[in-house]
Amino acid sequence: MKIIKIVGLAISPIFAASFAIFIGAYEVNPVLIIKILLDRVFNFFEIGDIPEKNIIIDIRLPRVVLAGIVGGSLSCAGVCLQSIFRNPLVDPFILGISAGAAFGCAVTVGFLSFLPIQLMAFVFAMIAVGLAYGIAKTQEEVSRLALILSGVVISAFFSALVSIIKFLVDPHRLQAIVFWLMGSFSLSDWKAVKISFLAILIGVFPAFLMRWRLNVMSMGDEEARALGVNVKRERLLFIVFSTFATAISTSLCGIIGWVGLMVPHIVRMLLGPDHRVLLPLAVCLGASFMIVADTVSRTITNFDIPVGIVTALTGAPFFIYLMKIGRRETWGR
Amino acid sequence: MLKVRDLHFRHKEGSIDVLKGISFNAPRGTITSILGPNGSGKTTLFKCISGLWKAQKGEITFDEKPVTRLSPKARAKIFSIVFQDHQPSFPFSVIDVVLLGRTSYIGVFSVPSLKDYEIASSAISTVGIESLRDTPYTQISGGERQLTLIARALAQDAPCMLLDEPTSHLDFRNQIEILKKVRELALRKNLAVLITLHDPNLAMLFSDRVIVINSGMKVAEGNPKEVINEEMMKRVYKIDVNIISSGENKMVYPRT
Numbered sequence: 001m002k003i004i005k006i007v008g009l010a011i012s013p014i015f016a017a018s019f020a021i022f023i024g025a026y027e028v029n030p031v032l033i034i035k036i037l038l039d040r041v042f043n044f045f046e047i048g049d050i051p052e053k054n055i056i057i058d059i060r061l062p063r064v065v066l067a068g069i070v071g072g073s074l075s076c077a078g079v080c081l082q083s084i085f086r087n088p089l090v091d092p093f094i095l096g097i098s099a100g101a102a103f104g105c106a107v108t109v110g111f112l113s114f115l116p117i118q119l120m121a122f123v124f125a126m127i128a129v130g131l132a133y134g135i136a137k138t139q140e141e142v143s144r145l146a147l148i149l150s151g152v153v154i155s156a157f158f159s160a161l162v163s164i165i166k167f168l169v170d171p172h173r174l175q176a177i178v179f180w181l182m183g184s185f186s187l188s189d190w191k192a193v194k195i196s197f198l199a200i201l202i203g204v205f206p207a208f209l210m211r212w213r214l215n216v217m218s219m220g221d222e223e224a225r226a227l228g229v230n231v232k233r234e235r236l237l238f239i240v241f242s243t244f245a246t247a248i249s250t251s252l253c254g255i256i257g258w259v260g261l262m263v264p265h266i267v268r269m270l271l272g273p274d275h276r277v278l279l280p281l282a283v284c285l286g287a288s289f290m291i292v293a294d295t296v297s298r299t300i301t302n303f304d305i306p307v308g309i310v311t312a313l314t315g316a317p318f319f320i321y322l323m324k325i326g327r328r329e330t331w332g333r
Numbered sequence: 334m335l336k337v338r339d340l341h342f343r344h345k346e347g348s349i350d351v352l353k354g355i356s357f358n359a360p361r362g363t364i365t366s367i368l369g370p371n372g373s374g375k376t377t378l379f380k381c382i383s384g385l386w387k388a389q390k391g392e393i394t395f396d397e398k399p400v401t402r403l404s405p406k407a408r409a410k411i412f413s414i415v416f417q418d419h420q421p422s423f424p425f426s427v428i429d430v431v432l433l434g435r436t437s438y439i440g441v442f443s444v445p446s447l448k449d450y451e452i453a454s455s456a457i458s459t460v461g462i463e464s465l466r467d468t469p470y471t472q473i474s475g476g477e478r479q480l481t482l483i484a485r486a487l488a489q490d491a492p493c494m495l496l497d498e499p500t501s502h503l504d505f506r507n508q509i510e511i512l513k514k515v516r517e518l519a520l521r522k523n524l525a526v527l528i529t530l531h532d533p534n535l536a537m538l539f540s541d542r543v544i545v546i547n548s549g550m551k552v553a554e555g556n557p558k559e560v561i562n563e564e565m566m567k568r569v570y571k572i573d574v575n576i577i578s579s580g581e582n583k584m585v586y587p588r589t
Contacts, residue, residue, distance in 0.1 A: 086422045209442040215429065216436050218422040222385055226416070227489070228409030228437030273423030276444055
C-alpha cells in the first residue's frame with residue numbers, strides 16, 4: 001500500500017505535465033502535439049515551421065516545466081522550514097520570504113537595473129526571514145504563534161514596500177512590478193527555465209542530501225544539539241537553501257503562496273513525517289500541484305488569471321482545516 | 334567515571350552564582366542521583382554537565398578526558414541525555430525516534446545504515462517496547478514515550494547517561510518501572526548514570542549514590558540511606574520527616 005502511494009506521488013509530475021501540455025487557449029490536435037514533441041527529440045517528422053510548433057515548444061512546454069520546478073522548490077522550502085522551526089503552519093509565503101524576494105525584484109527593476117535580479121531577491125528574502133525569526137525569538141525560544149505573527153507582519157511590510165515602488169517607477173516598468181505581487185507563469189520562457197535550475201541546484205538538491213538531518217532538527221534545538229547536531233550552523237544552512245529556492249522562484253514568477261504549506265502536509269498525511277521520504281515526494285507532489293494549478297489558471301477563463309489566486313483559494317481553507325485539527329493530530333501541542 | 338570539579342555558573346545578566354563550586358564523581362555501573370529543592374541549581378547543574386550551558390569556571394571530565402570544549406558531535410558520543418520536558422513535534426514512529434540516537438555516527442549528507450537500524454532495534458528490545466516499533470510515538474502513553482527516549486539514549490552508545498527528572502510526568506507504576514529499567518541498564522552496559530530526582534524515596538530505592546544540592550552548593554554526598562535523614566531533610570527542604578525502616582529499605586515520610 002505504502003509503495004503504491006510512493007510510486008504514485010513520484011510519477012505524478014509526469015501525468016500532470018502530459019495533461020497540461022494538451023490543454024490551452026489555442027486548440028492543437030493531440031496527435032500533432034505528440035508529433036511535435038517527438039520531432040523535438042528525434043527530428044524525423046519534418047514538421048516545418050507551423051505556429052502550433054511554436055505554441056507547444058516555446059510557450060506551453062517551458063511554462064509547464066517552470067511551474068513544475070517552482071512548485072517543487074517551494075514545497076521543498078516548506079518541508080525544511082516546517083521542520084527546523086518545529087512549526088507545521090509555516091511556509092516561505094507565511095514567513096515573509098516570498099514578499100522579501102518580491103521587494104528585491106521590484107527594487108532592482110525599478111531603480112537598480114544594473115544589479116542581478118536573482119541576487120537582490122535572495123538578499124531581501126534573507127533579510128525578511130532574519131527579521132521574522134529575530135522578532136519572534138525571545139530568550140532562546142521561538143514560539144509557534146509568535147513566528148507566524150511576525151512572518152505575517154514582515155510579509156505585509158514588504159508587500160507594502162512593493163506597492164510604494166509601484167507608484168514611484170515610470171509606467172512602462174509598472175507591469176513587471178505588479179506581476180511580482182500576483183504570482184503568474186504567463187512570462188515563462190526557456191531562459192526562465194534555465195535560471196530556475198539554480199533553485200534545484202542550490203536549494204532543493206542540498207536539502208535533499210541533508211534530509212535526514214531534518215528529522216533530528218524537528219526534535220528542537222536542545223535535543224538536536226544533545227544528539228550531536230551543530231544546530232546553529234545546520235539551521236542556517238536549511239534557511240539558506242529554502243530562501244534561495246524561494247527567491248529564485250519568486251524572481252521568475254512572483255509571489256505564489258500556500259503551496260509550500262499544503263503539499264508537505266498532504267504527503268505527511270499519506271506517508272508519515274520521516275523526511276527521508278517526505279522531502280523528495282513533497283517536491284514531486286509540489287511540481288504536479290503547481291502544474292495543475294497553472295493549467296487551471298490559464299484555462300478556466302479567457303484571461304490568464306494569476307496562479308497565486310488559485311493556490312490561495314485552495315490554500316486558505318486548508319490552513320483553517322490544519323488549525324482546527326492541528327491541536328490533536330498534526331503536531332504535539 | 335564522570336568527574337565534576339569546582340563548577341561555577343552564573344546567568345548572563347545574573348548578579349549571583351547559581352552554582353557555587355560543585356564537585357563530585359559519578360562512577361560507571363552506578364546510578365548517582367541529584368536531589369535538591371526547586372531553585373537549588375539542580376537543573377542548572379544538569380545543563381552544565383550536558384553541555385547546553387557553559388559554566389564560567391570549573392572542570393568536567395569523563396574517563397580523565399575534559400569534555401567542556403567538545404563539539405556537539407563528539408559530546409553526543411560521551412553523553413546521552415533524556416530531557417524532562419520533551420515536546421513531540423511530528424508523529425514519528427518509535428523506530429524513527431530511536432534512530433535519531435545514531436545522529437553523531439551518521440554523516441551530514443547521509444542516512445542511517447542497516448547497522449544503525451540494527452542498533453536502534455536492539456535498543457528498542459532492551460527497553461522492552463518491540464510491539465510499539467512502528468507506532469507513532471505521539472500516540473503512546475507517557476511511560477512508553479519515556480522508554481522510547483531511553484532507547485534513543487541507548488542507541489547513542491554513550492558511556493554516560495543523564496536523565497532530568499525522568500519520572501516527573503509519570504504515574505506511580507511507571508515511575509518504578511522506568512527507574513528499574515534504568516538501574517538494570519546501568520549495570521548491564523556499565524554506564525555512569527546521573528539522574529535528577531524530586532522524590533527522596535525514589536532516590537533511596539534506586540540510586541547507589543546521592544548528591545544533595547542547596548542554593549548552588551553541594552550539602553551532602555554519599556550512600557542514600559545515610560545521606561537522607563531527618564536532619565538533612567529539615568536543613569535542606571525545611572520540613573520535619575520521620576525515617577522508617579522496612580527490612581533493608583528505608584522510607585521518608587513527612588510529619589503532618
